[in-house]
Amino acid sequence: MTRDDLFNINAGIVKSLCTAIAKYCPNALVNMISNPVNSTVPIAAEVFKKAGTYDEKKLFGVTTLDVVRAKTFYAGKAKVPVEEVNVPVVGGHAGITILPLFSQATPKANLPDEDIKALTKRTQDGGTEVVEAKAGKGSATLSMAYAGALFADACLKGLNGVPDVVECSFVQSSITELPFFASKVKLGKNGVDEVFGLGPLSDYEKQGLESLIPELKASIEKGIKFANQS
Ligand SMILES: NC(=O)c1ccc[n+]([C@@H]2O[C@H](COP(=O)([O-])OP(=O)(O)OC[C@H]3O[C@@H](n4cnc5c(N)ncnc54)[C@H](O)[C@@H]3O)[C@@H](O)[C@H]2O)c1
Ligand SMILES: O=C(O)C[C@H](O)C(=O)O
Structure with missing residues (x-):
């Protein structure tokens, strides 16, 4: 096929x-x-x-699994507890269109460039890594269930009026030239309350953004x- x-x-x-x-x-x-x-x-x-x-x-396009992966890989490399980690992941949900913004990751770890490149690639290839490991028996299931539950819960919190619920998601957007784009989104009583911009990017992330635009388009x-x- x-x-x-x-x-x-x-x-x-x-x-x-x-x-x-x-x-x-x-x-x-x-x-x-x-x-x-x-x-x-x-x-x-x-x-x-x-x-x-x-x-x-x-x-909403659910890109939470990319965030879960980016957080997990960053926590491992930076040797910080994963539950304290925050990493925005922007763009889309396939290969190079997945752009983790490790320059904005917290807690700060000042990882060398080669580590950032390796973490970026691992996040971008995470889905394929699982598909290949399962060798014809499907894609990520438990981690997707976890990520799906996290995102659905955030949507429900927003609907219920909980303030400041922010998750990354692939939504209609005007923060780039593309009509849909993943970035941080505030969830509210009607769904998307606010689509946040990308914030300051490193040169490596700027290059990544430029490269992903044609594929995502x-x-x-x-x-x-x-x-x-x-
Ligand atoms: N966004 C993400 O991060 C992410 C992560 C993992 C998987 N996925 C995607 O999620 C989808 C499902 O993956 P999966 O591993 O659960 O696949 P799966 O094959 O295990 O399950 C697919 C389900 O869809 C049902 N189905 C098939 N045709 C249908 C139809 N016409 N109407 C309604 N249901 C139908 C099947 O009966 C089956 O239960 C795939 O598209 C996969 O690529 C996305
Ligand atoms: O189903 C896939 O191809 C991969 C999935 O989108 C994932 O990120 O695990």
Whole structure:
């Protein structure tokens, strides 16, 4: 099976599920985990737009697993307790479109450049590492369940009026030239309350941002095209 076959199968499933969401629960917050997230979120947006139910504050690509991985790998390298670590991960959810911002990681550890590069690559390749290790038996399951639960819980806290709930997510965005982008998002009573900008980037992160834009743009466009042609 080619990647295109996989895209078509998952994209078709997402399209039909989103058609049902538009009909039966049009006001729901939608947490999109199905891959390729960089395309399935734009597909969902197109389906909802056609149905007249699109609310950009209520559609989220779940990138929490990238954050969980970045935190875990950073904690290991920096020798700090993982529960104290914070690392924003921006961009998208595939390969080089996943951009962990270790320059903003806390607690500060002043890791050398080669460690930052290795941590970045490991975060970007984390999903593939699991897929390869499971050798045909699927992708990350327990860690995804953990990450999905974290993000769903954050959405529920926001809906319940808990202040200052902030998570990274792939959402409609105007912080770059792309219509969808993952960054820190404040969650509130209506879903997205505020999409935060990227903050100061290191030169390495600036390069990473520049490199990911064309790939992420193509994946977004592929999703939009799929939604509108089939
Ligand atoms: N966003 C992330 O970080 C992340 C992490 C892990 C997995 N994923 C993605 O999550 C998705 C599911 O992964 P998985 O490992 O749980 O796969 P899986 O094959 O174990 O489960 C897929 C489920 O979808 C169901 N299904 C198939 N066709 C359907 C349809 N037409 N309508 C409704 N349900 C249907 C199947 O019965 C099955 O239960 C994949 O797209 C995977 O790439 C995303
Ligand atoms: O399902 C995959 O290809 C990988 C998944 O998105 C992950 O990050 O683990």
